[in-house]
Amino acid sequence: MGWGDLGAFGEPSKETPNLDQMASEGMLFLDFYTANPLCSPSRAALMTGRLPIRNGFYTTNAHARNAYTPQDIVGGIPDSELLLPELLKKAGYINKIIGKWHLGHRPQFHPLKHGFDEWFGSPNCHFGPFDNRALPNIPVYRDWEMIGRYYEDFKIDLKTGEANLTQIYLQEALDFISKQQASQQPFFLYWAIDATHAPVYASKHFLGTSQRGLYGDAVREIDDSVGKILKHLKKLGISENTFVFFTSDNGAALISAPKQGGSNGPFLCGKQTTFEGGMREPAIAWWPGHIPAGGVSHQLGNLMDLFTTSLSLAGLQPPSDRQIDGIDLLPAILQGKLIDRPIFYYRGDEMMAVRVGLYKAHYWTWSNSWEEYSKGINFCPGQNVSGVTTHTQEEHTTLPLLFHLGRDPGEKYPLSFASDEYQRVMQQISFIVQQHKATMVPGVPQLNVCDKAVMNWSPPGCEKLGKCLTPPKSDPKKCFWPH
Amino acid sequence: MGWGDLGAFGEPSKETPNLDQMASEGMLFLDFYTANPLCSPSRAALMTGRLPIRNGFYTTNAHARNAYTPQDIVGGIPDSELLLPELLKKAGYINKIIGKWHLGHRPQFHPLKHGFDEWFGSPNCHFGPFDNRALPNIPVYRDWEMIGRYYEDFKIDLKTGEANLTQIYLQEALDFISKQQASQQPFFLYWAIDATHAPVYASKHFLGTSQRGLYGDAVREIDDSVGKILKHLKKLGISENTFVFFTSDNGAALISAPKQGGSNGPFLCGKQTTFEGGMREPAIAWWPGHIPAGGVSHQLGNLMDLFTTSLSLAGLQPPSDRQIDGIDLLPAILQGKLIDRPIFYYRGDEMMAVRVGLYKAHYWTWSNSWEEYSKGINFCPGQNVSGVTTHTQEEHTTLPLLFHLGRDPGEKYPLSFASDEYQRVMQQISFIVQQHKATMVPGVPQLNVCDKAVMNWSPPGCEKLGKCLTPPKSDPKKCFWPH
Numbered sequence: 001m002g003w004g005d006l007g008a009f010g011e012p013s014k015e016t017p018n019l020d021q022m023a024s025e026g027m028l029f030l031d032f033y034t035a036n037p038l039c040s041p042s043r044a045a046l047m048t049g050r051l052p053i054r055n056g057f058y059t060t061n062a063h064a065r066n067a068y069t070p071q072d073i074v075g076g077i078p079d080s081e082l083l084l085p086e087l088l089k090k091a092g093y094i095n096k097i098i099g100k101w102h103l104g105h106r107p108q109f110h111p112l113k114h115g116f117d118e119w120f121g122s123p124n125c126h127f128g129p130f131d132n133r134a135l136p137n138i139p140v141y142r143d144w145e146m147i148g149r150y151y152e153d154f155k156i157d158l159k160t161g162e163a164n165l166t167q168i169y170l171q172e173a174l175d176f177i178s179k180q181q182a183s184q185q186p187f188f189l190y191w192a193i194d195a196t197h198a199p200v201y202a203s204k205h206f207l208g209t210s211q212r213g214l215y216g217d218a219v220r221e222i223d224d225s226v227g228k229i230l231k232h233l234k235k236l237g238i239s240e241n242t243f244v245f246f247t248s249d250n251g252a253a254l255i256s257a258p259k260q261g262g263s264n265g266p267f268l269c270g271k272q273t274t275f276e277g278g279m280r281e282p283a284i285a286w287w288p289g290h291i292p293a294g295g296v297s298h299q300l301g302n303l304m305d306l307f308t309t310s311l312s313l314a315g316l317q318p319p320s321d322r323q324i325d326g327i328d329l330l331p332a333i334l335q336g337k338l339i340d341r342p343i344f345y346y347r348g349d350e351m352m353a354v355r356v357g358l359y360k361a362h363y364w365t366w367s368n369s370w371e372e373y374s375k376g377i378n379f380c381p382g383q384n385v386s387g388v389t390t391h392t393q394e395e396h397t398t399l400p401l402l403f404h405l406g407r408d409p410g411e412k413y414p415l416s417f418a419s420d421e422y423q424r425v426m427q428q429i430s431f432i433v434q435q436h437k438a439t440m441v442p443g444v445p446q447l448n449v450c451d452k453a454v455m456n457w458s459p460p461g462c463e464k465l466g467k468c469l470t471p472p473k474s475d476p477k478k479c480f481w482p483h
Numbered sequence: 484m485g486w487g488d489l490g491a492f493g494e495p496s497k498e499t500p501n502l503d504q505m506a507s508e509g510m511l512f513l514d515f516y517t518a519n520p521l522c523s524p525s526r527a528a529l530m531t532g533r534l535p536i537r538n539g540f541y542t543t544n545a546h547a548r549n550a551y552t553p554q555d556i557v558g559g560i561p562d563s564e565l566l567l568p569e570l571l572k573k574a575g576y577i578n579k580i581i582g583k584w585h586l587g588h589r590p591q592f593h594p595l596k597h598g599f600d601e602w603f604g605s606p607n608c609h610f611g612p613f614d615n616r617a618l619p620n621i622p623v624y625r626d627w628e629m630i631g632r633y634y635e636d637f638k639i640d641l642k643t644g645e646a647n648l649t650q651i652y653l654q655e656a657l658d659f660i661s662k663q664q665a666s667q668q669p670f671f672l673y674w675a676i677d678a679t680h681a682p683v684y685a686s687k688h689f690l691g692t693s694q695r696g697l698y699g700d701a702v703r704e705i706d707d708s709v710g711k712i713l714k715h716l717k718k719l720g721i722s723e724n725t726f727v728f729f730t731s732d733n734g735a736a737l738i739s740a741p742k743q744g745g746s747n748g749p750f751l752c753g754k755q756t757t758f759e760g761g762m763r764e765p766a767i768a769w770w771p772g773h774i775p776a777g778g779v780s781h782q783l784g785n786l787m788d789l790f791t792t793s794l795s796l797a798g799l800q801p802p803s804d805r806q807i808d809g810i811d812l813l814p815a816i817l818q819g820k821l822i823d824r825p826i827f828y829y830r831g832d833e834m835m836a837v838r839v840g841l842y843k844a845h846y847w848t849w850s851n852s853w854e855e856y857s858k859g860i861n862f863c864p865g866q867n868v869s870g871v872t873t874h875t876q877e878e879h880t881t882l883p884l885l886f887h888l889g890r891d892p893g894e895k896y897p898l899s900f901a902s903d904e905y906q907r908v909m910q911q912i913s914f915i916v917q918q919h920k921a922t923m924v925p926g927v928p929q930l931n932v933c934d935k936a937v938m939n940w941s942p943p944g945c946e947k948l949g950k951c952l953t954p955p956k957s958d959p960k961k962c963f964w965p966h
Contacts, residue, residue, distance in 0.1 A: 211841060
């Protein structure tokens with residue numbers, strides 16, 4: 001989802017009454033970022049409170065490349081990382097993930113080995129349908145074992161766009177919440193639904209109901225589902241005891257537009273890029289009786305902050321034996337404080353940009369390569385800012401491109417290098433970047449090696465279902481990351 | 484102002500609490516348009532309920548050119564046009580214009596000759612400062628006579644951006660409302676402030692208070708002023724008896740960005756163009772006790788509708804001896820009805836585009852000429868849609884470019900000419916355009932002739948002030964309209 005996809009954030013068709021209501025009962029974050037312009041690294045950062053460059057969710061196969069966890073990825077979340085649910089266990093929390101895990105699909109990376117008590121969902125994106133020969137269909141797990149595969153047992157009709165997966169995920173969420181409330185146990189629910197990722201789908205009830213086409217139908221179904229979850233919390237009488245945060249793992253994928261792509265509002269480009277459209281996210285905090293209703297925050301926030309903030313809510317301290325990038329947002333949320341902190345925009349192994357206050361400095365610019373662009377892959381459709389949305393990787397490390405995101409949210413007008421403003425601001429930013437780089441200890445890169453033999457051929461539980469497939473011979477290779 | 488300039492419309496810094504509050508107490512229009520991408524023709528349309536092509540506010544000097552009323556314009560609002568205040572007089576209304584008139588500055592075009600009872604403001608834009616030799620400074624009128632000139636008697640500091648004009652206009656509004664309330668007379672107030680037009684200014688109290696720079700300071704001052712006007716209506720106990728509508732006369736002028744230009748949100752290009760950024764406007768209706776609070780309307784609305792709607796509120800019928808383009812919005816505002824009607828996008832003498840439902844067909848596309856563009860004049864900075872934001876006037880009358888504004892609000896993806904959708908929709912639109920063109924009777928163009936002798940050399944009242952200047956010899960010429 002993109003920053004501009006919700007009514008409360010200015011989407012022109014205003015079709016998200018439940019999320020808008022959530023914002024009016026809670027707090028809207030206008031300057032909230034994901035940790036990476038792509039799914040897997042973002043989610044690894046959310047779970048660990050650490051930048052992907054630290055937790056290993058990046059690649060060194062080529063410079064500044066986005067990488068994720070397709071079926072043939074060999075790596076995944078390292079055992080050395082401490083995940084949010086592992087830590088929450090110490091405070092007696094029961095943890096469930098519903099939806100896409102995306103931190104590795106091989107047995108050692110299973111979410112129940114990393115702190116979750118329950119899982120309903122898939123390890124990878126719902127791409128397909130596959131033929132189960134060159135590529136297996138993606139399995140859907142309940143806890144330790146698979147219970148079927150996408151397209152086979154969990155229908156997704158790519159022609160009509162119909163699939164009732166969001167409804168299934170919603171029911172799972174409602175049931176889990178009811179169960180925890182009945183047993184009076186504190187819980188952490190990571191509701192990581194697949195929608196609105198392409199191929200976009202919605203259930204029959206929502207198909208054709210949006211002005212925005214199938215993508216809008218999917219957004220409406222998410223909006224409706226969030227409304228039902230919040231209503232459920234109220235009905236169970238635990239809304240004042242439950243902290244809820246809504247956000248996304250990357251900007252809207254404009255390559256999928258207009259049929260399956262969302263909106264990044266006034267921001268530049270989309271998913272895969274380190275421009276604002278790729279990383280600034282819709283974000284809403286909700287906790288009736290605690291968060292002042294209708295609040296609007298300009299706190300610079302990041303997905304990784306949810307790690308630290310959640311620990312704080314549970315009365316826990318973040319680990320002290322490693323660098324944690326997420327900050328505790330509670331002072332911003334509950335007392336309206338503004339905490340000074342930078343936002344780092346990474347693409348793979350490279351720090352592309354940094355935001356300090358209202359200023360953003362680009363040390364590298366790249367949309368995608370001419371080669372990919374000439375195939376029709378465009379991360380900035382209709383947008384072209386000379387020298388900024390470049391199709392070659394442009395280094396600006398000695399003289400970064402500087403933008404004022406207040407006067408120029410669309411990153412269209414770099415400040416003059418000769419201006420006093422540039423000199424003054426870059427002095428401050430350079431110091432922060434220097435500090436960041438000097439203390440950076442990159443983790444072992446997890447997204448370098450791919451092997452068709454490790455794909456989801458025979459996930460645990462496949463025997464009972466007669467759904468085991470024979471893997472090809474192992475042939476590990478460097479993964480190819482074009483972007 | 485642009486569609487994206489208010490918090491309620493998704494401006495990322497959310498600095499318009501009063502206008503957002505007005506929306507939450509009233510009704511937000513998401514699909515509201517101006518009648519023209521430029522100031523004078525828009526205002527002529529607002530006052531007459533008629534398209535500029537009918538009321539004469541266009542030029543035939545060249546094809547599809549934007550024209551307005553600079554100081555040397557010879558034309559103005561024709562006597563044959565019936566203006567809203569002229570008609571409201573029949574129902575006993577006292578009418579006042581505060582701010583920019585822009586419908587001609589020569590004596591026969593004076594607002595008090597066209598139905599207004601009072602005027603405080605200027606006939607033209609606040610450009611300057613001029614030397615009073617080649618060009619006179621723009622006069623400020625109180626009613627029939629000038630009381631000073633911009634930059635001389637009404638300070639505008641272009642270096643600091645300081646001017647207290649909006650405060651003066653605010654006080655005029657509050658005083659007028661008090662006076663009418665005291666005398667129990669119904670009133671029509673046309674609060675046509677100059678801000679946020681370039682050169683942008685704000686009063687000292689607001690300078691430097693916005694994340695968005697000087698433009699944002701000006702927006703904040705307008706927001707604050709609207710808040711004070713609404714509060715005043717409440718305090719006087721007449722809020723339930725006063726219909727208030729907030730909107731703008733064209734999209735944000737992106738040529739002035741980032742220092743003096745606003746935001747058109749997710750829409751394409753800005754002022755001067757017939758893309759959505761040039762003509763879709765922020766719009767809020769407010770009438771406590773009548774308009775359901777927090778309403779959101781997808782009614783296709785137009786500035787011209789305020790003419791017909793205002794007459795309806797006063798119990799009057801629109802003139803029946805001429806074509807009126809504005810419709811009565813009250814069924815949409817009070818009963819939530821959706822009235823089927825097209826929106827026509829004109830640039831000078833040419834119908835460039837038409838919107839029917841969610842579809843928009845471009846019959847002509849043009850941003851500006853290569854010649855102007857090469858001088859650095861860019862109406863679509865950072866935006867470039869191949870074959871759409873063209874720098875030559877491109878005719879598509881036999882095969883219009885068709886966009887779905889729900890799936891594609893940014894006008895980036897023309898529908899395939901071969902698609903069933905294109906065929907079906909264009910059949911419907913063609914019929915509407917045919918009807919429109921067949922019954923069109925253009926008015927006598929008022930914006931063709933310019934003459935330096937007609938400038939504001941010696942406005943009425945100049946003698947008393949010793950501010951009369953000697954005009955040069957009359958030398959009428961065709962006005963040059965580059966855009």
